[in-house]
Amino acid sequence: xxxLTGKNVCYVADCGGIALETCKVLMSKNIAKLAMLxxxxxxxxxxxxxxxxxxxxxxxxxxxxTMAREDMKQYFDEVMxxxxxxxxxxxxxxxxxxxxxxxxxxxxxxxxxxxxxxxLPYMDKxxxxxxxxxxxxxxxxxxxxxxxFCAYSASKFGVIGFTRSLADPLYxxxxxxxxxxxxxxxxxxxVDRQHTAFLSYGQPFVDRLRTAPCQTTSICAKNIVxxxxxxxxxxxxxxxxxxLELVKLHWYWHMADQLVNYMHSPSEDKDDD
Numbered sequence: 411x412x413x414l415t416g417k418n419v420c421y422v423a424d425c426g427g428i429a430l431e432t433c434k435v436l437m438s439k440n441i442a443k444l445a446m447l448x449x450x451x452x453x454x455x456x457x458x459x460x461x462x463x464x465x466x467x468x469x470x471x472x473x474x475x476t477m478a479r480e481d482m483k484q485y486f487d488e489v490m491x492x493x494x495x496x497x498x499x500x501x502x503x504x505x506x507x508x509x510x511x512x513x514x515x516x517x518x519x520x521x522x523x524x525x526x527x528x529x530l531p532y533m534d535k536x537x538x539x540x541x542x543x544x545x546x547x548x549x550x551x552x553x554x555x556x557x558x559f560c561a562y563s564a565s566k567f568g569v570i571g572f573t574r575s576l577a578d579p580l581y582x583x584x585x586x587x588x589x590x591x592x593x594x595x596x597x598x599x600x601v602d603r604q605h606t607a608f609l610s611y612g613q614p615f616v617d618r619l620r621t622a623p624c625q626t627t628s629i630c631a632k633n634i635v636x637x638x639x640x641x642x643x644x645x646x647x648x649x650x651x652x653x654l655e656l657v658k659l660h661w662y663w664h665m666a667d668q669l670v671n672y673m674h675s676p677s678e679d680k681d682d683d
Contacts, residue, residue: 412543412641414439418493422447422475422525423502427599428547430455431631432502437462439635445489445496447473449503469493475503475521476513482528490532495539498638499529502547506562506600508608518565522546523572534585541586543641546573547634550593550648553657558612558619559605566593570646574659577644588643592634593657595650596624625652 419441423429429448436444437459444459444466451472460468469492471485489496505517526544533539551559552566570591577589601620607613633649640647646657665673 412639414441414498414635414639416440416442417497418443418445418495419498419500420445420447420489420493420496420529421500421502422473422522423500423547424449424504428594428597428627428630428634429502430459431627432500432547432634433459434462434628435631435635437466441466443467443469443493445469445471445493447471447485447489449474467492475525476516477521479524479528482524486528486532490538495542496529496533497542498545499526499533499542500545500547500638501525504547504549506559506603506605508559508561508606511561514561515565515568518548518562519568519572522569526572526576530585530587533587535587536585539587542588543638544576544587544589545634545638545641546589546591548573548591548593550595550650552591553593553646553648558607558616560608573646574644579643582643588641590637590641590643590645590647592637592647592649594630594634595648596622597627597630598624599627600624625650 414436419436421429421433421444433444433446440463446468449472451470456468456470471488473485501522503517503521505514507514531537533542535541546569548569549566551563552570556563573589573591582588601622601624605616607616629652630649633654636654637647637649646659648655648657
C-alpha cells in the first residue's frame with residue numbers, strides 16, 4: 411500500500427476533467443504539497459482544491475507539455491524550490507485530434523517522455539532525489555486499437571511501451587523510481603466533445619459515441635488514486651465502468667538464451683574470431 415499522507419505530488423496535465431477530479435481526491439488524502447503544471451490556469455478550480463484541505467500547499471505553473479526539454483528544466487528548477495522533492499509525478503496531458511497528428515503525438519507521448527526525462531534526476535535516489543513514483547495516465551486504446559482514433563491510439567500505445575520500458579528493474583533497482591500507468595476508459599467529458607475520425611469512414615461511429623454510456627470523470631479519478639495507492643513498479647491498470655482492473659501483461663518476444671547470457675555477462679573486450 412502506497413500511503414499518500416505527507417507526500418509531495420506533481421501533476422502535469424490540463425486544469426479540468428480527469429486531472430481536476432483526481433486532484434480533488436488527492437487533496438482528501440492529506441498530501442503535503444501539490445504542484446500543478448497545467449496548460450491553462452483555472453483560479454476557481456485551484457480555490458476548490460484549497461478548500462478541501464487548507465493545510466496542503468498548492469503551487470501552479472502554466473506549462474506547455476510540448477516545449478523543449480531545456481525549457482522544461484527551468485520550470486522544474488522552480489518547482490523544486492517550492493517542493494524540495496517530488497514523491498509522485500503524474501503525467502496526464504492528453505489530446506485527441508486526428509487531423510493534427512503532430513500535436514496529438516507531441517502532447518500524449520513526446521511531451522510525457524520529455525517530462526519524465528526532465529524530472530527523473532530530481533527523483534533519482536542516486537542523484538537529487540530519494541526515489542518515488544511516476545504515474546502515466548493514459549487510455550484503454552493504448553491496450554487495444556481504436557479504428558476511428560488511429561493517431562490517438564498510436565500515441566497511447568507509445569505511453570504503455572515507454573512505461574513498461576522505464577519500469578524495467580535495470581532502472582528501478584538503481585534509481586528507486588517506480589513507474590506505472592492507468593488506462594482510462596471513456597468518460598462523459600471525452601465523449602461530449604466534438605471529434606473527427608482519422609478517416610471519414612469512421613465518422614458515423616464517432617458521432618454515435620457522443621451518446622454512448624460511459625463513466626464520470628469523478629469515478630475515474632477515484633480509481634486513478636486507488637491505483638496509485640496500490641502502486642507497484644511496472645503495473646498497468648484499467649479504470650473503466652467504475653471499476654479498477656489490473657492488466658495481465660504479456661511478452662510476445664523472448665530473447666534467445668545466447669542473447670540473454672550476453673546481455674547479463676560482465677562487459678569486456680573480446681576478439682571477434
